[in-house]
Amino acid sequence: MAIKIYNTLTRRKEDLNPGAPPLVTFYVCGPTVYDYIHIGNARVFIIFDVVRRYLEYRGYDVKLVQNYTDIDDKMINRANEQGISVPELAERFIQAYLEDVSALRVRPADATPRATEHIDDIIELIERLLKNGFAYISDGDVYYDTAKYSDYGQLSHQKQDDLLMGARVEPGEKKRSPLDFVLWKQKKEGEPSWDSPWGEGRPGWHIECSAMSTHFMDDTLDIHAGGADLIFPHHENEIAQTWGADRRPLARYWMHAGYLNIEDQKMSKSLGNVRTVHELVKEYDPLDLRFLILSAHYRSPLNFSGELVVQAGSGRQRLQEMVANMLNALEDAGESAGGHEEKLENALSEARSRFTGAMDDDFNTADAFGVLFDLARSCNIYLKEGHPYNRPLLEEALGFYREMNEIFEIVDISTPRGLDDEINSMIAERDQARASKDFATADRIRDELQQRGIVLEDTPHGTRWKKK
RNA sequence: GGCGACAUAGCCAAGUGGUAAGGCAGAGGACUGCAAAUCCUCCAUCCCCGGUUCGAAUCCGGGUGUCGCCUCCA
Structure with missing residues (x-):
């Protein structure tokens, strides 16, 4: 079965048919590096990170290119505000970006x-x-001539006439049509600039993605992705540029991530509700943020609030606990069958196919999460009923979660570890105290370990511990 | 004015024709010395009206509401 992708261009789900399988060329519009990225940016990067990983999981050889926009009006203005150069500003926020997404x-x-x-x-x-007649020079600037491209508007599904109705006309325009957009901007005093056949200047915003994707991929991209707000005009313009210059579609499949709102309001500087990743990762577990973002379908609007992060964290914890309990169970598992394997085996194979079905259908991560939770229940039941445990079965179930986690990365799955000697002896001491009904001592030891981040659980098969 | 999306339980969220996944929160029960973790049970007829159909949350029409794009904001 093929993977289905919702294509903004056709407004339909289509089977993924890459140009040269198993290669999938994938271009994601990256950040303008003038500030810390916010949680809305992060949503885009997380979503397409998962798309990329899933394609790899399904056997594709993904080549992912993501740009940095390090020259534009915002960059220049911010650099001036801060009294530093544009390259200095770019360097600083590229580093910040790398820290945040990492x-x-x-x-x-x-x-x-x-x-x-x-x-x-x-x-x-x-x-x-x-040369192809899709651009014109006007007073030192170069503009794209949208009137020459009859398909202009295909991605945002707008007719040129309708776009013109809504377009704002600036006084003193050098453009022939309000829809035309700048490809090359004449230098202004104090701005970074480069030599060109049209004089010193700098590139317009949209042109860079067309140029770089052509540089790296050389042909029509399989997937081009970004936030929904890039559909118009950014991606529309990229399509127009690549068609005008090279007579080819820029991309086969256009994917767009939905908006993220903050407490039901659009995130904006004027509302003062922009939440940067830089701040959020100090306050919340980054995996909780990831979990929250992936718990909704990528094209749907997603609301963001601290409360929702906490709620997501509680759910994620359930998976985290299950994995920890499975790893614990591995420690005294044997090779032979104990007689309770069948239910879990069935649940596992059902989970595998449901999982692929969900993700193949336009990356339905929310549905896929349901599969993870259903299987978690089956695992917990096995842990409850299946003792003595069967090692190969535990390994297989854990293997499934490891595979899933290679895609979602929402839980920490550490390898089984030996007991630290000191902790080991404290637990033994406590077990003795419990055996002699000295619960005061037992609780004291448990509290002590808790202080050190070790949580104890008394199970029918002995005391387990895990890190908080 | 043009184009589009969405409306599912207290909250989050799947599900596009056959009688509502999953998670969080909550209630009751089991297990436990207590706890933790876990298990079991309970908790919605899907914005409204009309239509198509044997049958619709799912299709069609009409409302209402929320939101987005048409301004180089992911």
Whole structure:
């Protein structure tokens, strides 16, 4: 069965048919590095991190490119505000970005180009556009001529006339049409600039992604992704540029992540409710943030609040506990069958197929989470009824969660570890105290260990411990 | 004005024709010296109205509500 992807271009779910399987070329629009990323940005990066991992899980060879926008108006303004250069600003927030997404367990892309490293590619692309008649020079700026591209509006499903109705006309425009957008901006005093056939200047925002994706992939991308707010005009413009310059579609499948709201309100600077990842990871477990984001479908709007993070954390804890209990059970598991394996075996094979079915259907992570929880119950029942435990079965079930975690990364699955001698003897001491009904001593030892982050659980098969 | 999305229990959230996954919170029970963890049970007829159908949360029409894009905000 093929993976189905909802394509913004066609507004339908389509079977994934990459151009050169098993290769999947995948381009995600990255951050403008003028500030810390916020939780809405993080949603995008987490979602497509999971998409990438799932494609790999399904046997595809994914080549992921994600850019940094390190030159644009926001960069220049912010650098001026802070009295530093644009490259200094970029360097600082690229580092911050890397720290933030690393905390969120987002794996780095295979290539992470910066716009300023590809000025030559950008200039060449603009030259092709001029040569093909899709661009014009106006008073030192170069603009894309949207009137020349009849399919303009295909991604956002807007007619040019309708777009024109809503367009705002700035006084003193150098554009022929309000829909035209700048490819190359003439230098202003004090701004970073590069030489070009049209004089000193800098690239417009949209052109970099067309140029870099062409540089790295060289042909129509399999998947191009970003936040929903990039559909128009950013991605629309990228399509127009690549078509005008190279007469090919930029991408086969367009994926867009839904918005994230903060306490039912749009996140915005004027409302003062922007939550940066930098701050949030200090306050919450990054895995809880990941879990919350993946608990809704990626195209749906997602509400964010501290309360919801805590709620997500409680759910995630259930999986975390189950895994810890399974690892504990491994310590005294044997090789032979104990007679209670069948139910768990059935649950496992059902989980596998349900899981793939959910994820194949446009990456339905919420549905997939349901599978993880259902199987967790089966595992817990086995832990309750299946003693003496069967090692191969425990390993198999844990193996499933390891595979899932390779995709979602929402629990810590550490390998079984030996008991620290001191902890071991304290537990033995407590067991003795309990045996002689000296509960005061037993509780004292339990409290002591708790202080050190060790939680004890008395099970019918002996005392277990785990780290809090 | 144009285009579009969404509306499922206290909260989060799947489910696109056959009589509502899962999680959180809550209630009761089991286990436990107590606890922790866990298990069992309980907790919705799917915004409203009409239609199609043997049968609809799921399709169609009409409402109502919320939100988004059309302003280089992911």
